[in-house]
Amino acid sequence: MSSNPTDNIPDIVIGRLPIYLRALNRLAQEGRDITSSHELGQRLGISSAQIRKDLSHFGGFGKQGTGYQISYLQDKLREVLRVDQEWEVALVGAGDLGTAIAHYKGFADRGFHIACVFDASPKRVGQKIGQFTVLSVDDLKTTIQARNIKLGMIAVPAEYAQQVADQLVDAGVKGILNYAPINLNVPSDVRVQYIDPVVHLQRMTYYLP
Amino acid sequence: MSSNPTDNIPDIVIGRLPIYLRALNRLAQEGRDITSSHELGQRLGISSAQIRKDLSHFGGFGKQGTGYQISYLQDKLREVLRVDQEWEVALVGAGDLGTAIAHYKGFADRGFHIACVFDASPKRVGQKIGQFTVLSVDDLKTTIQARNIKLGMIAVPAEYAQQVADQLVDAGVKGILNYAPINLNVPSDVRVQYIDPVVHLQRMTYYLP
Numbered sequence: 001m002s003s004n005p006t007d008n009i010p011d012i013v014i015g016r017l018p019i020y021l022r023a024l025n026r027l028a029q030e031g032r033d034i035t036s037s038h039e040l041g042q043r044l045g046i047s048s049a050q051i052r053k054d055l056s057h058f059g060g061f062g063k064q065g066t067g068y069q070i071s072y073l074q075d076k077l078r079e080v081l082r083v084d085q086e087w088e089v090a091l092v093g094a095g096d097l098g099t100a101i102a103h104y105k106g107f108a109d110r111g112f113h114i115a116c117v118f119d120a121s122p123k124r125v126g127q128k129i130g131q132f133t134v135l136s137v138d139d140l141k142t143t144i145q146a147r148n149i150k151l152g153m154i155a156v157p158a159e160y161a162q163q164v165a166d167q168l169v170d171a172g173v174k175g176i177l178n179y180a181p182i183n184l185n186v187p188s189d190v191r192v193q194y195i196d197p198v199v200h201l202q203r204m205t206y207y208l209p
Numbered sequence: 210m211s212s213n214p215t216d217n218i219p220d221i222v223i224g225r226l227p228i229y230l231r232a233l234n235r236l237a238q239e240g241r242d243i244t245s246s247h248e249l250g251q252r253l254g255i256s257s258a259q260i261r262k263d264l265s266h267f268g269g270f271g272k273q274g275t276g277y278q279i280s281y282l283q284d285k286l287r288e289v290l291r292v293d294q295e296w297e298v299a300l301v302g303a304g305d306l307g308t309a310i311a312h313y314k315g316f317a318d319r320g321f322h323i324a325c326v327f328d329a330s331p332k333r334v335g336q337k338i339g340q341f342t343v344l345s346v347d348d349l350k351t352t353i354q355a356r357n358i359k360l361g362m363i364a365v366p367a368e369y370a371q372q373v374a375d376q377l378v379d380a381g382v383k384g385i386l387n388y389a390p391i392n393l394n395v396p397s398d399v400r401v402q403y404i405d406p407v408v409h410l411q412r413m414t415y416y417l418p
Binding site: 014026044080097111200203208 | 223308360390394403404411417
C-alpha cells in the first residue's frame with residue numbers, strides 16, 4: 001500500500017485533468033475566483049457529476065454548495081499533474097513543424113519549456129530558430145543526459161520517427177510527444193502521446209452531413 | 210431501424226478506426242499484403258480481441274485463420290470513415306502554426322486538402338504561403354459557402370479562437386479542428402476536435418519517474 005493518495009487513478013481520469021486545468025486557467029484569466037462543477041461541465045461538455053467524481057479521487061477540492069476556489073484548484077491540479085515544476089523538453093526536428101513548435105509561446109506558463117532543438121540535416125544544424133541554435137542529433141544523447149531531460153517531442157518525417165524515438169529512449173527520455181503520423185515502439189516504461197491532425201479530421205468526417 | 214450497418218457505432222470505436230487505418234497504410238508502404246489482429250495489436254498496443262471486436266461492427270473483414278487483406282481493409286475503413294472522398298478544409302490563421310499546417314504534406318493521401326487559408330492581419334492577407342494566397346477573414350463566409358466547405362482548422366491565438374469558431378459555424382462548417390488551447394462553444398450539430406500539445410505533455414508528467 002502506498003501513502004500517495006494519487007496512486008492508482010485511472011488513466012482516463014488523469015487524461016481529463018489537463019482539460020480541467022486549462023478551463024480553470026481560462027476562468028482565472030477572465031478574472032474569476034470561484035467556479036462550480038456545473039459551470040466547468042457546461043464549458044467542457046462533460047457532466048458535472050463526472051467532474052465531481054474525477055476530482056474526488058484527490059480528496060475533493062470544493063465545499064458543498066460553495067463551489068471551487070479556482071486558484072486553489074489550479075494549484076492542486078498542477079501538483080497532481082506535477083506541473084507545479086517546469087519540465088525541460090527536447091525537440092527533434094527543425095523543419096516547418098519543429099520551427100512552429102519552437103516558436104510556440106504556450107508551453108512556458110503550463111509547466112514546460114523547450115530546452116534544445118535537434119536536427120539531422122547539416123543544412124539546419126547551427127541555424128537559429130528564435131532563441132535556439134539547432135544542434136546535431138549526433139549530440140542528442142550527451143545533451144539530454146547532461147541536462148537530465150525526461151521529455152522529448154518528435155517533429156520529423158514518419159520514416160525517421162522510430163529511429164529518433166530509439167535515440168531519445170536510449171538517452172533516458174521517458175515521455176515522447178510524437179507529431180509524426182506513425183505508431184512508435186518503445187519500452188513499457190516509456191509513455192508516448194500522439195498528435196496527428198488527420199486522425200482528428202477522420203474522427204469527424206464519419207459524422208458529417 | 211436503419212439499413213446503414215455503420216449507424217450507432219460507439220464514438221470510442223470510431224475514434225480507433227483512424228489509428229487502424231494509419232497502421233494499415235504503414236504496412237502497405239512496407240510492401241505487405243496481409244496482416245492479422247495480433248500483428249495490428251502489437252503495433253498499436255491494443256489487444257487483438259479489441260481490434261477484432263471493433264472491426265466486427267462493420268461486418269468483419271477477415272477470414273478466420275487467414276488474416277486481413279490489407280488493401281481491402283484500407284478500402285473498407287476509408288469508406289466507413291468517409292475518406293474515400295477528398296474533403297476540403299478551411300484553415301484560419303497564417304502565423305507560424307498555420308504556415309506549418311499549410312505546408313504539411315500528410316493530408317492529401319488521407320482524405321483531406323486545405324482549400325484556403327484566412328487571416329485577420331492586414332500584414333498577412335495577400336501574402337503567399339506555398340501555393341496559397343492568404344485571404345481576409347472578411348471573405349471567410351462567402352468563400353466557405355461558395356465551396357461548400359464543411360471542415361475548418363483554427364490556428365489563431367486563444368483569445369480569437371471562439372470568434373473564429375463562430376464565423377466558421379455561421380459559414381456552415383460542421384467539423385472544427387482547434388489548435389488554440391481553449392474549449393470552444395459550438396452548436397450540438399458541430400463537432401470539435403482539439404490539438405493541444407500541453408495537454409498531452411501534462412498527461413505524461415503524472416507518470417514520470
